[in-house]
Amino acid sequence: MNIALIFAGGKGTRMGASLPKQFLKINGKEILFHTIDLFQKNKNIDKIYISTIDDYIDHVKEEVEVGKYTKVIDVIGGGDSAQDTIYRLLVRAKKDNPDDSIVLLQDTIYRLLVRAKKDNPDDSIVLLHDGVRPFVAPDVIEKNIEGVKKHGNAITSFPAYETIMVSEDHDVVDDVTVRANTYLGQAPQSFYLKDILDAHEKIRMRPEGYENMVDAATIIRTLGGKTHLVMGNRGNLKITTPEDVYTFRAFLQYKEDKETFGLGL
Template sequence: MNIAVIFAGGSGVRMGAGIPKQFLEINGKPIIVHTLELFENHNEIDKIYIVMLEDYIPYMNKLVKKFALSKVCGIVKGGETGQDSIYNGLKKAQSENPDDSIVLIHDGVRPWVSYDTICNNIEGVKKNGNAITCTPCFETILMSTTGKTVETVPYRKDTYAAQAPQSFYLGEIIADHDKVRATENRYDNLVDSCTLIKSIGKEAHMVEGNRGNIKVTTPEDVYMYRALIQYRENEQAFGIGSTPDILKQK
């Protein structure tokens, strides 16, 4: 069983749109629907669970019906933090599926993950027990604790950007969450599932993602996503032109 847990609990503060960013419409569909359709239409995904702000669950139910998202099996309210929310989604999935199911944890506002990246995550879990989607960094990364002076500059060839999905066996990632939740600091400074498993000493295995797999967080990201959609539509309509690297599926 391959399950997607889609985290869509953001409030959209950085977007400044007045509504959670996952519900902003682009080309006639909310961003969350664009994301869900990638998993709905993937042959290897069996079920989808969504985690979001409780007040928006009725609206999400309407979207699921409107866009015929038949693989959505549950919509769960979020928790106090992002990791609390993901835990809620994982526990809902565990209540209905075996622990050896593969679960892909994905941001609801990453609507451009490629078909192959989803495949690579599933295969990565089968091979190594987990899979963290990454892309090589093309800009120099600077380390600074003050934000004023550069302290260290790691070699660019050794730096990668973590994306999503981040994928695991369902029972194992819940057990990892339980270990963290039992500590005094719980989820402090744990920004994603990769950070979480590394905090308890586990090895995290990388799989290569696609460069267009942006997280739509700011107005600039919205413009970029619209441009990506427009390019794809033009390419499909005219059947001409080469595909730039940012759109290539790996």
């Protein structure tokens, strides 16, 4: 079982728009649904779970129905942070029980909105993906699944083309990385369901909880595990700023031209 967990709970403050960025329309379709399309159309994905802002749950459910997104099993509310949101999705995928609410190990009580009929097995592969990364290539999804089968996890990345500098005080350069060894983190990040759910529960037991846990790879490494890279695609950007919207439009035009005329760069 291969499951896409798409989290789209951000408020999009850096976008400066009047509504959350995942609901901005690009070429007549909301960014979130450009993203969902990638997994709906991929033959290797069996199920999709989505988390979003509570006020938009009904809207997403309606769009799922209208768009006939048959792989979408459930739409639930987001957590207090990105990692809280991912945890809720993992728990939702692990146990489908419409009468349960789950009390988490820290100070957060998560309500699960559940409607599915049966549980997903522990060895299901889950692909954690940002709702505002709408241009991941189909072969990257496939490489993630194969990476989990081979190594137990797969972290999508892409080589950094520019030199990355580290500065603790945002003024003095503390370190300059070797560009040949530097990668940009992307999504999906993929794991066996049981492994990543267990990792989240261990992190939640710590007094500091999710502090500095920027992604699932960080969680695994904090617990002493190894994470393994798979190569992503350059167009797999996270839409965060207005400039990113224009970039995504350009990628969509490029894709359309390539499919229609066989054109490439």
